[in-house]
Amino acid sequence: xxxxxxxxxxxxxxxxxxxxxNSLTTFELNQWLALYYPDNPKYGIWQxxxxxxxxxxxxxxxxxxFGLYMFGSALEKVWGAQKFLFFYFAAGLGAGIIYTLVNYFxxxxxxxxxxxxxxxxxxxxxxxxxxxxxxxxxxxxxxMLREFYRTYHTPMVGASGAIYGVLVAFAIxxxxxxxxxxxxxFPIAAKFFVPALLLLDLFSGVTGFSLFGGGIAHxxxxxxxxxxxxxxxxxxxxx
Numbered sequence: 619x620x621x622x623x624x625x626x627x628x629x630x631x632x633x634x635x636x637x638x639x640n641s642l643t644t645f646e647l648n649q650w651l652a653l654y655y656p657d658n659p660k661y662g663i664w665q666x667x668x669x670x671x672x673x674x675x676x677x678x679x680x681x682x683x684f685g686l687y688m689f690g691s692a693l694e695k696v697w698g699a700q701k702f703l704f705f706y707f708a709a710g711l712g713a714g715i716i717y718t719l720v721n722y723f724x725x726x727x728x729x730x731x732x733x734x735x736x737x738x739x740x741x742x743x744x745x746x747x748x749x750x751x752x753x754x755x756x757x758x759x760x761x762m763l764r765e766f767y768r769t770y771h772t773p774m775v776g777a778s779g780a781i782y783g784v785l786v787a788f789a790i791x792x793x794x795x796x797x798x799x800x801x802x803x804f805p806i807a808a809k810f811f812v813p814a815l816l817l818l819d820l821f822s823g824v825t826g827f828s829l830f831g832g833g834i835a836h837x838x839x840x841x842x843x844x845x846x847x848x849x850x851x852x853x854x855x856x857x
Contacts, residue, residue: 622687623694625703630683633777636671637679648672652773653714655721660773666714667707672775685781689788696791705787705849706780709842713779716841720823721769728766746770779838783846785812790850816843 622630640647653669654661673679694702732742744750749767788795789812796805806814816839823836 623691625699626690652775654773670710682777689784709783709846710780712845713838713842717838720837725769774835779842782839782842786843786846787850
């Protein structure tokens, strides 16, 4: 059994505490701490950090904290507290920034598509504010508007981006360690496990089809993994 390390323990305690406050009290922390689309009135620059400590459900929290405990503790032992903490926040911030950029391009494309269909700018803004639209408008589909509205209003929460960075770093340092993937009854070496997980996220992010249901920020996962990879690659090459 892996012994939990000090920084990992503190991070887990903060995550659990905020989840309990948000779930068991009248405080609605997500409207301030979750990461919103930059054009949304609820958006704040601090949310790139605070969203890493917010979770939407008990399974979401448990999976992330288990990953942080298992893989983060192993890295903190070899890197030390300061280096691990820097890595963790760098991966999490990178995840949030890349997620925002992807959402920006998707939202902008959706906005332009609605204008091309003949809607005026104020009508598109009205859809964003009210969620209502004229269903008789030619070429306007409910699916298109649902995705457009969701991108603008649905915040991102979770430590998953930072955890994916941790996973990538773990796989690079311990490539032959055997890991278990859900629904696969045999262990897989980390050097195969983590790339397979990333390919699955890429497929889900591009196609919209997910084996684990909706509401998953696949490009945040990939963003955290990318930043984690680049950091480890940089650190290895400056020695």
